Amino acid sequence: MKLDRNGLRTMTCALVGALAFSVGSVSAKETVTVGYQLNYQPWKAAIADHEFEKATxxxxxxxxxDSGSQVISAVASGSVDVAMAGSSPIASAISHGVDLKLFYIVEGIGESEALVVRKSAGIEDPEDLKGKTLGVPFVSTSHYDMMFALQNWGIEEGDLRLLNMQPSxxxxxxxxxDIDGAFVWNPALQRMLRNGGKVMITSGDLCELGKCTFNGYTVRPEFADGHPDFMTAFVGVLDKYTMMYREHPDKWTEDSDLVKKVVSxxxxxxxxxxxxxxxxxxxxLDEQAxxxxxxxxxxxxxAFSLKDTAKFLEGLGKVERVPEHPEDYVTDKWVKAAMEQ
Structure with a gap:
């Protein structure tokens, strides 16, 4: 086919326009805002490797x-789409009418949160806590555990000085x-233990007494419904790194690349x-479903844990109502979707 000068110019413009459209389409990826905290978890290595971006x-x-209460405030304001928080701030959020869905259990907290007290403070049993100053992040799983521990020991909140402090x-x-003890999580917990502290009681101990806590991922329902592929792929990455740890915990040593990525x-x-x-x-995923x-x-x-936590918070005057149907804020949809991939 023979082209004159005008025809060649027309084709060149068309090609340039098509190329510009193609490049623009590739570069204009949608941005999702995800909130996280500084706990140690296997999938933090996936953040370092940009695995979530690759998969989604x-x-x-x-x-x-710094804490779940901060996360929930961001979810309520709409400034984050997906966010990790503890069971206590999630329970507080749904009690205040925040529209969210719990869609993934990051972990049962177990022994990873604890009340650490200063060895030199003379605290040998719960009664010794009276008159002492303790730090705890308010409306967090640690706060929930702290208040349950005091209740279990028969100690009133007014018997000691409880300060609202983020772990750091x-x-x-x-x-x-400045303080005699704190109920916090890692890495702050380990810093205190290395610096003259000892564990008085853990979240795992309190779970055995009937009050179990967990960390989980939540999402704004409107975002989840509009981004099903993202949700499924996101859960897939979380599970991939969780199972990498579960199947080979011996590979997660302090000098391993995986652990170095977590700490980064x-x-x-x-x-x-x-x-x-x-x-x-x-x-x-099977257990989650x-x-x-x-x-x-x-x-x-x-759902049971969230309602039970909300009742506990209501008794403390931290929330005004308990959600009648906490299951409305829990979904296994995205876990099941990831299982089918």
Whole structure:
């Protein structure tokens, strides 16, 4: 085919326009904002490897929070799409009418959160806590456990001084000698233990007394419904790294690349990570879909835990109402979708 000058110019413009459209389409990825905290978890290595972005095809703006209460505030304001929080702040959120869905159980908290007290403070039994100053992040799983522990010991909140502190703030206050103890999680917990602390009671101990806590991923329902492929792929990556740890915990040593990647995201010391990971309970997708966690509607373990936690918070005057149907805020849809991939 022979082209004159005008024809050649027309074809060139068309090709340039098509190329510009193609490049624009590739570069204009949608950005999803995901909130996370600085706990040690296997999937933090996936953040370092950009595995979530690769699997979902989305750009992800990872937003760090110091506590679950901060996360839930961001979810309520719509500033994050997907976010990890503890069972206590999630229960508080749904009690206040925040529209969210719990769709993935990151872990049962087990021994990874604890009340650590200063060895030199003369605290040998619960009665010795009276008159002492303790730090705890309010409306967190640690706060829930702290209040349940005091209730179980027959100690009134007014018998001691309880300060609202994020874990990093509590660790700093501990180093200055401003507090006698704190109920926190890692890496702050390990810092305090190395600096003259001892464990008085753990979340695992309190779970055995009937009050179990967990960390989970939540999502705005409107976002989830509009991005099903993202949700399925996101859960797939979470499960991939969870199972990498469950099947080969011996590979997660302090000098391993995996642990170094976790610490590159969370901070802290690599030597603490293997011990801390061993304190969590990481459920598989099958376990998550069962009634033990997300499955079963009103009979799901997560729904029961959220309602029980909300009742406890109501008794403390932290929330004004308990959701009648907590199962409305729990879904196994995305776990099941990931199982089919």
């Amino acid at each position: 095809g989305y750009d992800i703006d990872w937003h760090q929070f 703030q509590a660790a700093a206050a501990w180093a200055r000698g 995201i969370t901070g802290g010391q690599a030597s603490d990570v293997p011990t801390v990971l061993g304190q969590y309970v990481f459920p598989s 069962s009634e033990r966690w997300l499955g079963g509607g009103a009979d799901s373990g997560a």
